[in-house]
Amino acid sequence: MAVVEGFRYAHHVVQQSEPNREGWEEDKLLIIFKLFKISIRRRHSHARIHFRDKNQIDEKDMWASFSDFKHQVSASNPNRNTEVYEQQICSYLSTMSVPEDKHPAIIQKLFRVVEAAETSQVPVIVNVWHAHCRIGPYTRRVGRQVGPKFTPAATSAIEGLRSLVHLKDSVFRQTPSCAICLEDFDVLDQQELPITGLPCQHHFHVHCIVQCLEISHLCPLCRYAMPTQED
Known part of the structure; x- marks a missing residue:
């Protein structure tokens, strides 16, 4: 490739x-x-x-x-x-x-x-x-851990995320794009790229925030702590 x-x-x-x-x-x-x-x-x-x-x-x-x-x-x-x-x-x-x-x-x-x-x-x-x-393909460096150890969010918290069907216009004005993939939200394309929100009121594409929460339980924008398996 x-x-x-x-x-x-x-x-x-x-x-x-x-x-x-x-x-x-x-x-x-x-x-x-x-x-x-x-x-x-x-x-x-x-x-x-x-x-x-x-x-x-x-x-x-x-x-x-x-x-x-x-x-x-x-x-x-x-x-x-x-x-x-x-x-x-x-x-x-x-x-x-x-x-x-x-x-x-x-x-x-x-x-x-x-x-x-x-x-x-x-x-x-x-x-x-x-x-x-x-x-493209890349290789990971092995032999030592680089950076901090992250704690993933609880599976129940991730599965509990709900796709938002009707977002208020104020949401699109205040958060017009996903801060993870950097792509604009599309009000007409929510079925293909569904949007969800965390309790801190920050919104992301569902597939983007799920990938992040599987690695770290913190909101990428404000570090709001989602529940973890240890909670």
Whole structure:
């Protein structure tokens, strides 16, 4: 089997709490841009995904007026003007070396999350991954264990995950893509690629989160602990 390699950018935008980042002015919104480099390995196109060498290489903070930002991106605002925010966001992304052709999709997802936001006291996190993808056979290093030992989630917890048939629009606005495979959720394709949610309210493709929970019982985004066999 031939080896296929390439590079791609992916992103995920979500409003969620961040350790040690709280308690600012009421109408101020904190937007945190994070850039990661990761390696993705798969034996073939339908095999389990293996993530390696995930490193955060940059982080920048952007502050905005919460009320004005929401007003300007609101679909119900007939005089919406997002140009200033678009330019500001592009400036941050450019300083982090994110290609310009990736900016529009990130901006649109960020706008949807801000429009759905109900409070300014929880930051909006913009995660951008620069991924090296490799599909093909590979060999594992043997002789020593590398990295921490993970505890899988209980089988009953995994089997208890339910496919969500009718997701609210707010879910798609706040979590428009699966943070594991990095693909956008498709509201019209939920039968082929079903979506599920963990108790922490983070959503993933069912097949993606099942593979993760079989290795580690922690939510990939917030480290919420699912039940384990030892519980």
